[in-house]
Amino acid sequence: MVNPPHEAMHHIFRHDLHLFSRLKDVLGLPLPDAVEAVVLPNDLTETRPVERRVDTLLRLDSARDGSLLLAIEAQGRKDPSKPASWAYYVSYLWTKYGLPTVLLVVCQDRATAEWAGLPASSGPAYMPTLSVRPIVVGPHNMPVITDPAKAAEDLALATLSAVTHAGDPDIGAILKALSTALRDVPENVADPIIEFTAQGLSKRPAQDLWRTLVAVDLSFYKSYLAEEIRDEGRAEGSARASADAILLVLEQRGLDVSDDVRARVTGCDDPETLRGWLARAVTAVTAEEIFAEE
Template structure:
């Protein structure tokens, strides 16, 4: 079964085709700015009982020189010795069918898989290979760790992909908090798909709950399907009372993840607070707090 994180790692390029230009710069090559991008059929099946599908396929038309190329994007969750041969087939098929130069970008969420995917793969005699595969690979080993709000706002799509690829990073709480903060002043039409793609990309990792907590802080801003889901959960628990209790428990969860000791008195104060705005302020402070007093500071 295809996971949500697998979908997000390649679908983000369908939502933001120009993102590859910035990712290519991160990876050390200069592609330039596209004039347009077209989502193309991903079915690479021949007229034989053999089905092959690339995760995402884009036709990129360049702005500067008017050249066009095909970009195949694969989300890879683990090492698979069969994949390099499949990728070679994809690229050869695309070149033959569309007569356009193809490129391959592999997106990973763990360093070991990314380093494996980046290794050249040759077909033919060791002394005279006829084909050599050299994919571009984006993963936690080379994508930026964005913890500056201003930097995130400069390129929200890149910040989103960076957060997804760093889903298992020890700094993921700070990365997600940065992204959430960067989204507060942007239109809903921009924020909503990013909220959803981030949630999908985090999958069932512990960071997914942290993202839900951040989305839940200000439901009046977030209008995405995820925020609606959180809002429905709040209604089921008793509207404001349910929201307050959920945020209070999230505060305690984040303090626990940060290694902050919470006394019985402080726990009772957090769980007993029924004011959603106060709890939301505490929730924002919890990930970076070194003590419970840091959370309560300024009330």
């Protein structure tokens, strides 16, 4: 049951809405002079389910130091809303488990890493009631592992090195070291490393290099990625053959093939489209006419 002292200690601020501002001298803080104060609902219960998920949550147990929670977040870009989410994660986990919580943020570029490492506070700078300052892993502090022997010593660390240095000029040497190190490990060990690296390099030029290294250095593996690369190679070969056939028909019929037509044909990788163009190439009056129905 809430007792009278409890009620009085906070209700006085409802009674006099400007009391907090007048405490500046007592507290020794540069508080602003409140122009207007508004009483808001004090019920902080969620009225509807709100899904909040930390990327990965681990409990680390030590016989000497006890247990702690490690909340891991992958951050691809600056996001002004994230510090508030991180503060929620840490305070919620602290409340739920009663354990110290460490927040680790993993980044792929220096600018995002430097931003993520800055302390963020829920209050004004002179009253940082709740502050969050993550530990940050990124290209600024991860080792550049270009020695296959070093990569083999810790494949997971080498993978994290590759992922965090995805945009680094040395990424080619990093990936080559990793693919070389994977040659001598069992397939069930190599497979997840191959997949994690491919996922981490997604939508970056380095992913194409990694896929090539997997196809060449690790061609004996039957992983999902290796099979996908081989399937893509077969599809690309078929597309090239179809494009060559279209251009050959047009040229043999004496039609003028412009650079634009040649580029469009060779740049297409859709089998159905290429088959349609090849059929029209047999009767088209001009090379451009093979695209007429599109």
